[in-house]
Amino acid sequence: MAPQRFHEQFDQIQRSMPDVPLAMGPDDSAEFFYEKGVILARDGEEARVVEETVRSHFAAAPDLTADDVRRAGPETNRTGITRIRVGDPAPGVRDGDPAVAHALRALREAEGRRGHRLAGRNHVVSIAVNACPGDEPVPAPAGEPPNPAADGTRYDQDTAVGVLVIDTGLMHDYASYPPLAHTRGDGQVTETDAAGALREYVGHGTFIAGLVAAVAPNTDITVRGTLDDAGAVLESEFGARLFDAVDRDGWPDVISLSAGTANGRFDGLLGVDAFMRELREQDTLLVAAAGNNGSATPFWPAAYAALPDYQDVVLSVGALRGDGERGACFSNHGPWVAAYAPGERLVSSLTGFEAPVPYVYQHSTYDACRYGFGYACTCQSPRHTGVLSEEPESAPGEPDRVTFAGFAQWSGTSFATPLAAGLVAAHMSAHKESDPRAARRQLLAAVTAYAEVRGAQVPALLPPTWRPTPVTRPAPGA
Structure with a gap:
C-alpha cells in the first residue's frame, strides 16, 4: 500500500x-x-x-x-x-x-x-509545511561539502545582518560546525527518543541556520525553538509565540520562517493577524516557506506576500528541483509565491560533529512520484521504509536506519526559504543596504535566472556557491 x-x-x-x-x-x-x-x-x-x-x-x-x-x-x-x-x-x-x-x-x-x-x-501550524514533508534527511556522502558552500565573505560584528530563524532549537553540539560559530539561540529540548535515535524534525533549525550562514556568512543568526514540540503548534498559540520570539531580541532585519498552514481562504490567519499588522509597522522582512503540498492553495503566512498591504513585507519562497530549472515536485505554487530557490537535496549541518547519532525513517518512499512528476524526485529516491507507513501485519521488514555524523541532504520549501533569506542578507552586506525590504526589491529586480513551474516562468534565486545536481529518470523497476 x-x-x-x-x-x-x-x-x-x-x-x-x-x-x-x-x-x-x-x-x-x-x-x-x-x-x-x-x-x-x-x-x-x-x-x-x-x-x-x-x-x-x-x-x-x-x-x-x-x-x-x-x-x-x-x-x-x-x-x-x-x-x-x-x-x-x-x-x-x-x-x-x-x-x-x-x-x-x-x-x-x-x-x-x-x-x-x-x-x-x-x-x-507545522514545519512539515503543512504536515506533508518534502522528505526526511539523508546522510550526505562521505566527503561531500555543504551545498551551497560558504561564499568566503568575512564576518564583521559591526556590519552583520540580523537573521532570526523561527523553527526547532539548535542541536547541543551545533557550534562544532565552524560556520555557526556566531549563531546563538535556544537549544533543542529533546534530541533523541528512549532508544537514542534522533526524533523526527530534530536538527531542522540547525540545518536551516547552516544554510543561512553558507549563503550569508556576515550574519548574526538567532534560532528560536518556537516549534520544538514535533514541529507543530495551534494557530491560537502561534501568534503569541511569534511575538515572544521577537520580544526576546528585538525585531531583526530578516525572519526566516519555514512553517505554516493552508486554511482554504485568501485573507490570512486570524491567529497571526495581530503579529502581521505589527510586522508591517517594523523594518523587518519576513521570508516564509510556500509549503510542500504540491498545491496552488494559498499557504500562510507565506501567502501574505500576495496581499496588497504585505507585498513589500513578506517574501514567499517555493522550491526548485536539483538542477534549478523547474519546480520541485512537492513545492506549492501559484501567483502568491514571489520567488523560488533550490530546495532539493541541499547539504547542511543536521547535527554537530561531536558524535554520530542514529535515525529511524518515519515515512516510506513511493513507487512513483506522488505528484505525478517523471524525474527521480524525493518521493521515491533514495528509497527507504518508514515506521509510520507500514501496517505491522503487512510490513516488508524493519524500518531503515541510518547514522548522521554532521552533514545531511534534506529537501523541502523549508530549506529553499533560508537560501532566499540568506541572499537578502548577503545583498544587504554587499551593497551596504540597511533596509531589508529595499534589498528584497533590489534582489528580485536584478534576477536574471528563471525556472519553469507548472508552465509559468518564475524568478529563480540561485546562490552563487550552490551546485546544481543532474536530474535523472527513475531506474526501471524502481
Missing part, C-alpha cells in the same frame, strides 16, 4: 498534542489539520457577536447544542484572539468536525454585513 504521509503526520502530531482533539479539513478533504470543537474570533465585540450568532443557530438545529457555545479562553491576549467552543468533539475520529463547519456557515450572513471574516478554525 502506498504511504499516506498526510495521515501519518496527523497521527504523529496528534500524539504530540494528546489533550487536543484534531480533525482534518476543511470538511471532507485533507488540506490542513485543526482543533475540533473550537473556532477563533477577535476579542471583544466581535467575539460576542460570534457567540450569540452561533448559539442562536445551534438552538434551531436539533443535532447541535446551543449550550456548547461558550468561551474556551483566554478572553484577552496580545494576539487579540478568543477561542470559542462550539461542540463536544468525538474522540478518535479524524474526519472534519461538523460542529465547527456548521458554526462557520452560521456566521456567513453576519460576515457579509460587516465585510470581513468574523471567525475561523484553529489550525495546526
Whole structure:
C-alpha cells in the first residue's frame, strides 16, 4: 500500500498534542489539520457577536447544542484572539468536525454585513509545511561539502545582518560546525527518543541556520525553538509565540520562517493577524516557506506576500528541483509565491560533529512520484521504509536506519526559504543596504535566472556557491 504521509503526520502530531482533539479539513478533504470543537474570533465585540450568532443557530438545529457555545479562553491576549467552543468533539475520529463547519456557515450572513471574516478554525501550524514533508534527511556522502558552500565573505560584528530563524532549537553540539560559530539561540529540548535515535524534525533549525550562514556568512543568526514540540503548534498559540520570539531580541532585519498552514481562504490567519499588522509597522522582512503540498492553495503566512498591504513585507519562497530549472515536485505554487530557490537535496549541518547519532525513517518512499512528476524526485529516491507507513501485519521488514555524523541532504520549501533569506542578507552586506525590504526589491529586480513551474516562468534565486545536481529518470523497476 502506498504511504499516506498526510495521515501519518496527523497521527504523529496528534500524539504530540494528546489533550487536543484534531480533525482534518476543511470538511471532507485533507488540506490542513485543526482543533475540533473550537473556532477563533477577535476579542471583544466581535467575539460576542460570534457567540450569540452561533448559539442562536445551534438552538434551531436539533443535532447541535446551543449550550456548547461558550468561551474556551483566554478572553484577552496580545494576539487579540478568543477561542470559542462550539461542540463536544468525538474522540478518535479524524474526519472534519461538523460542529465547527456548521458554526462557520452560521456566521456567513453576519460576515457579509460587516465585510470581513468574523471567525475561523484553529489550525495546526507545522514545519512539515503543512504536515506533508518534502522528505526526511539523508546522510550526505562521505566527503561531500555543504551545498551551497560558504561564499568566503568575512564576518564583521559591526556590519552583520540580523537573521532570526523561527523553527526547532539548535542541536547541543551545533557550534562544532565552524560556520555557526556566531549563531546563538535556544537549544533543542529533546534530541533523541528512549532508544537514542534522533526524533523526527530534530536538527531542522540547525540545518536551516547552516544554510543561512553558507549563503550569508556576515550574519548574526538567532534560532528560536518556537516549534520544538514535533514541529507543530495551534494557530491560537502561534501568534503569541511569534511575538515572544521577537520580544526576546528585538525585531531583526530578516525572519526566516519555514512553517505554516493552508486554511482554504485568501485573507490570512486570524491567529497571526495581530503579529502581521505589527510586522508591517517594523523594518523587518519576513521570508516564509510556500509549503510542500504540491498545491496552488494559498499557504500562510507565506501567502501574505500576495496581499496588497504585505507585498513589500513578506517574501514567499517555493522550491526548485536539483538542477534549478523547474519546480520541485512537492513545492506549492501559484501567483502568491514571489520567488523560488533550490530546495532539493541541499547539504547542511543536521547535527554537530561531536558524535554520530542514529535515525529511524518515519515515512516510506513511493513507487512513483506522488505528484505525478517523471524525474527521480524525493518521493521515491533514495528509497527507504518508514515506521509510520507500514501496517505491522503487512510490513516488508524493519524500518531503515541510518547514522548522521554532521552533514545531511534534506529537501523541502523549508530549506529553499533560508537560501532566499540568506541572499537578502548577503545583498544587504554587499551593497551596504540597511533596509531589508529595499534589498528584497533590489534582489528580485536584478534576477536574471528563471525556472519553469507548472508552465509559468518564475524568478529563480540561485546562490552563487550552490551546485546544481543532474536530474535523472527513475531506474526501471524502481
